[in-house]
Amino acid sequence: MEIKLDHLQQVVDASGKNTPTLKTLKNLWSLMYDYAVIHEIVPPDKRDIVKYVDISKPGNPNSFDRKPFSKKEIKALWDAHESNQYLSVVLMLIYTGVRIGELLDLEKKDIHLDERWFYVKESKTDAGIREVPIAEKIVPFFEYWMQKECDHLICTPDEEPFLYRNYYDSYWTPLMQQMNMKHRPHDTRHTCVSLLTEAKVDERIIKKIVGHKGQGVTQIVYTHVDLPYKLEAINLI
Template structure:
């Protein structure tokens, strides 16, 4: 073992055939018996790498927890972090941790981007979920760096493949006809109202009798963005009878069950999906009604500005500064193209 100046640490080579045989360690005081204590910085392929690590440690010294395992680091982090996040976030991060099980026993500071990349590439998960795993790793690294356990976030270099652009799935003309032909079935009228209004599902379920102006044939509602809130959507003639029926039967919320507002979960699981199954329509999320609305408008040549306004898209906020076409006749002319 080559001696170095006191306090600078030492680099020495292990015996045997190893990928990273060089060890870098530095002194950390003495134990209760007066013996010198050492902290191992890590294992390196070459002597120069080990000596460089020692030099960096002089400027940015690591803590005695430098050799903590992935599992132990996660346990420390989760005990603190999980007190500040929602139950859903805790559930998601726990799932990410389980997927990284092959790394649990490894020393955290010995891990490199390639270790994470191999696991990410082997996951049969969506691109967004893989991004979530990357975010989860970033949180662990943030905690590790805040506590001088390491000084570099190798998770930031993880590469996630680009998502394939998929054709938007919508209701076909034949499926829409099937809904009209069976509009007495539970949920068929609501599905058609969604398709011909473009409301997001929660916007739709939040509507009240005061949102619908049958005399002028318009609905006022919307959420999410400044341009989406309080937007005006004309009632399509094909769905007018459905809107009238719900207004006549409601006292406040248009869509209620046993006097209680209909929730997204109940609508999907008890009404919408059973309806599609009964009519042998391939399963689509309720949001596909909104996609169908936008597609039909574009297909029938509606003005881009009208589509933006009817959909309540954020980019309408800019065009509204130039154009002021928010009258119902203009929107109705475009809506009635479908």
């Protein structure tokens, strides 16, 4: 009852989140106020404050803190990956450029290991809907996880799908501490882009591999045409 428009706006302005997340947040608030009105917690006109929350200036202050894994760190991950099955997930993220949510949501039915690609059918952006090539060096990791009794590729020790928070708190954070590294999952995406750029891969191919939002709508097409070029590119790193 005491929440005012300024309070909601401060949450948005300080969140550092981008447009898709802010839209979800605003929708959540709308549902909360609908509930509050139905149960006579607030008067009907109170819920109108949500429509006036401005989400037109998204931003991510953490983006400047993101840094790619160094060559030394990548080598350390390769050297240690057999000690923990979840270290392979870090390398899979680095060599595919997918967002952590995209990998955790990936179902086995969308993986075509014989042709070395998988289909991301849900993403935070339209450009994220794409075919992702599988580099030869991480094929064994995909083969390993494909053997698990779970519909999703990456699963918990109980062979259940992961929720992001569970993965981040119980696996990512301890692994980074174990490896004496300070990285967030999104750093793997930056690493992939950096490695592809260093390998002099055409920027247009890089965007199609990682589903970068900078690509035009006409380029966002579910097609095999670009797959050979993507495979050639990803195997350079």
